[in-house]
Amino acid sequence: MQIQLNGEVRDLASDLTVAQLLEELGLAGRRIAVERNEEIVPRSEHAATRLADGDRLEIVHAIGGG
Amino acid sequence: MTDFFQDQPLRIAGRSFTSRLLVGTGKYQDFDETAEAVAASGAEIVTFAVRRTNLGQEAGEPNLLDVVPPDRFTLLPNTAGCYTAKDAVRTCKLARELLDGHRLVKLEVLGDQSTLYPNVVETLTAAEELIADGFDVMVYTSDDPIVARELERLGCCAIMPLGSLIGSGHGIQNPHNIRLIIEQAGVPVLVDAGIGTASDAALAMELGCDGVLMNSAIAHARQPVLMASAMKKAVEAGREAFLAGRMPRRQTADPSSPFAGRING
Numbered sequence: 067m068q069i070q071l072n073g074e075v076r077d078l079a080s081d082l083t084v085a086q087l088l089e090e091l092g093l094a095g096r097r098i099a100v101e102r103n104e105e106i107v108p109r110s111e112h113a114a115t116r117l118a119d120g121d122r123l124e125i126v127h128a129i130g131g132g
Numbered sequence: 133m134t135d136f137f138q139d140q141p142l143r144i145a146g147r148s149f150t151s152r153l154l155v156g157t158g159k160y161q162d163f164d165e166t167a168e169a170v171a172a173s174g175a176e177i178v179t180f181a182v183r184r185t186n187l188g189q190e191a192g193e194p195n196l197l198d199v200v201p202p203d204r205f206t207l208l209p210n211t212a213g214c215y216t217a218k219d220a221v222r223t224c225k226l227a228r229e230l231l232d233g234h235r236l237v238k239l240e241v242l243g244d245q246s247t248l249y250p251n252v253v254e255t256l257t258a259a260e261e262l263i264a265d266g267f268d269v270m271v272y273t274s275d276d277p278i279v280a281r282e283l284e285r286l287g288c289c290a291i292m293p294l295g296s297l298i299g300s301g302h303g304i305q306n307p308h309n310i311r312l313i314i315e316q317a318g319v320p321v322l323v324d325a326g327i328g329t330a331s332d333a334a335l336a337m338e339l340g341c342d343g344v345l346m347n348s349a350i351a352h353a354r355q356p357v358l359m360a361s362a363m364k365k366a367v368e369a370g371r372e373a374f375l376a377g378r379m380p381r382r383q384t385a386d387p388s389s390p391f392a393g394r395i396n397g
Contacts (some may be wrong), residue, residue, distance in 0.1 A: 071187070072185065072187060073184070091187055095270060096195070097195055097197050097230060098185055098230065099182075099226045099227070099229035099230040100229070101222065101225075101226055102321040105230075106225050106226065106229045107230070108229060109232075118220060118232060120192075124184065124226070124229065124311065125184065125185045125187075126182050126184055126185060126226050127182075127183065127185045127196075127230070128158040128179050128180045128181070128182065128195065128196045128197050128207075128209070128230060129180065129182075129183045129196055130156070130158040130159070130160060130166060130180060130181065130196055130323065130349075131156060131158040131160070131179065131180050131181025131183075131210060131212050131347075132155075132156025132157070132158045132179060132181075132197065132210070132298075132345075132346070132347025132348065
């Protein structure tokens with residue numbers, strides 16, 4: 067399946083959960099937040115949230131800014 | 133503050149703060165410099181931006197939140213770079229998730245890339261939506277007193293008019309408008325943006341501002357850590373001068389030494 071991840075197209079194995087994707091990206095346990103199709107996916111639901119073809123995913127973190 | 137006088141704390145959204153200087157974390161050379169400057173500023177409220185994670189990053193790459201840990205600072209996620217109410221609201225929700233339910237945010241919705249002037253129409257829309265969703269909104273806005281009054285009426289917990297354009301270092305261009313905003317406000321007013329040097333920060337406080345927020349004035353100084361220390365003192369000096377009340381201005385001179393008893397009398 068294909069999703070948009072931080073604005074870029076990515077091909078992923080189907081049936082992947084948000085938690086599994088974060089693991090693959092090396093982001094498990096890091097201070098990040100996830101939004102899927104403009105809705106927050108709370109940390110507590112990462113393991114239960116299955117990605118679907120066409121999903122638009124944003125993974126963000128804190129950076130310096132004023 | 134001096135030891136013979138105890139100021140009231142700055143109260144924002146039910147929390148109390150001793151420091152009236154709020155600082156950003158952008159434009160520093162590295163995290164070490166960020167940490168040293170934040171420490172030298174004495175700031176308790178520290179703002180940061182929310183951006184897409186670099187997906188190629190190393191697992192051990194340092195994180196800003198290790199430099200300004202949430203258990204030591206009151207973190208103020210901002211919506212810098214947002215040009216619509218929708219993007220600003222999304223960013224605040226991501227920040228709340230990032231910080232485990234944190235409600236305090238700095239809302240800014242920009243209108244133009246070259247001036248970074250606030251789009252007050254989008255700002256008002258976003259403020260209303262965020263407040264309805266339970267956020268405590270400190271809002272960056274123009275120095276228009278009517279817009280400031282509307283933002284307060286919507287429930288913003290602090291009004292933060294610009295002194296001049298973001299990152300310009302032009303200081304406070306319209307102190308009279310800042311005064312008008314302060315005089316009518318029932319919530320803290322902080323000058324956010326435009327501070328260039330210590331005297332600008334002191335002026336903001338002498339006008340009666342409750343605090344000052346800055347980033348570039350410290351980060352882009354030749355010696356950022358030293359400037360952070362200067363800004364700490366300037367905000368404290370300006371605050372004390374405001375509370376002390378300045379002397380009246382006079383048209384003519386008034387000698388400080390007595391007239392009587394002069395040897396040439």
